[in-house]
Amino acid sequence: MKRNSKPRTYSAKHAQKLADERKKEGHYKTIFSTEMKKIIKEKMIKFQWSPEQIVGWCKLKTIQMASHERIYQYVWQDKKQGGLLYKELGTGQKNIKKVWK
Template sequence: ERIIKLFLTKHQWSPEQIVGHCKNKSIPMVSVERIYQFIREDKECDGSLYKHCRHNLKHRKRPVGKNSGPIKDRVFIDDRPKEANGERFGDWELDLIVGPNNQGAMVTLVERNTLMTLIRKLPNGKKAEDVANTVFSMLAPYRKHNALLTITTDNGSEFALHKEIAKALNVDIYFAHPYCSWEKGCIENTNKLIRQYIKKKVAFDNYSTEEVRRVQKLLNNRPRKKLNFLTPGQLFYQKLDETNSVAFDS
């Protein structure tokens, strides 16, 4: 605890930076999750450690409930290949957006290199089986096109069947650390763009499948500065053609 407090208060290092530094220096250290838990416990006791975190723990919007146990066999983002940083084609981020009063949900996916966005309503809410089936149906068309390398998501129980998704799509799935939404910032930013059209206070029943597809099309046909003002759709299908050509030539 003394080392954690020192790094937090003197250097304002994040839990990830603390763990990474200690690993490099062969210094015994608890996990990133445990450090966040320690900071939160300190805050609940009127401590001030949270003030030294970049987000002051404001990103901790989800309650830590007794029924929100860890997902089995997760592989955290620490072990994700370094090249899956958005520079190559085929690395995706996955999330859900949820309707008012936690009623209704939509799966959102974004390919990090091209910003190609996919949105699909979940007809039966955010049950893990429905989420797994929906993710599969959204990405299955790209299995044979070298467009599925990794998926990064968060620790919601709706992603409990990640191993089934990984096997069905032949893709590696990684998890951001709990309450570290910035580790999957591409999908977080994409969800904000989606919310321009699918409002937080409007029940999802008011959005038809056709309307959701229209929103998806609008986003994928929007020129993006990050893409030198190409559109996500344009660049995505260009990359598909390129990867298919390489596979065919080899």
């Protein structure tokens, strides 16, 4: 409520106007380019980095990179297409087994 309020009062119309303006500004999605795929493959295969490490390194070097979640999506998509990039992940997917007593 604070960010949509006037200095001393709250107005629903004013709040909606501010929310609509913020929505117009939008969130631009990062385009997942072939250059990003090349960096991901290199860092995962050569250095065995996790997606979080890749994103952190790219931020330090000011290289545009998708989020770590998008990198995981790319890895699992690669697996579905017969790729082996998923094997470079440290832990892989966890299998949860229910134990009945």
